[in-house]
Amino acid sequence: MIRPYRGAVLAGTLLLSFALGYGLAHNWPRFKNFDFKPAAIDSKKEFMVQDKTPVILEQVYTRCGHVTTSEFKGKKYLIGKSLSGVRELYPVRDGYLVWFEDNGSLVIYQRIDDWCPKDKNLCHLGAYKGYLAVYKGPSGNNQEVARVTKIRVEDLPEKIQEDVLNGKMEFNNETALNDVLESLDEYE
Secondary structure, three states: OHHHHHHHHHHHHHHHHHHHHHHHHHOHHHHHOOOOOOOOOOOOOOOEOOOOOOEEEEEEEOOOOOEEEEEOOOHHHOOOOEHHHHHHHOOHHHOEEEEEOOOOOEEEEEEEOOOOOOOOOOEEEEEEOOEEEEEEOOOOOOOOEEEEEEEEHHHOOHHHHHHHHOOOOEEOOHHHHHHHHHHOHHHO
16 A cells, blocks of 8 residues: 555655756746845836937948948937837837937937948849859849849950959949940850
């Protein structure tokens, strides 16, 4: 008769020790510093954008990875608004994150799925499956093919081949690139 109870007691002891271990591990930060007292927080005080509050706009362009930081131009529309009020104007679903820094400045972070203004009009020549191709963006960024020409890269003069393959054929706009392509039409 004692044998069935011994198995139940052993299983109960194992289960209880597992539960205690899990509970202690899960709540360890609470027990670690018994003398720790959190700083008093004035829950009535909410950060508000004031006339003297610095407002910083940080824009991150995903295509080129560049970041621009500037003073936010629409600050006058934010004066008197709380953090939650500003977040309503600039929501996460539209690519924004908004927070107050420790120094009191407001940061509006914007994620833009495009090229930065500096790189927006840049284009370059590169190779695509052996043919000369026009890519959007700066050299080295071969993610977006604008068009593929009928010119085989191997048919081009050696110096031009090297420039194409080494990313040295970058242009400020598509008009300048098209001028170069017209001179390469003879290799078609």
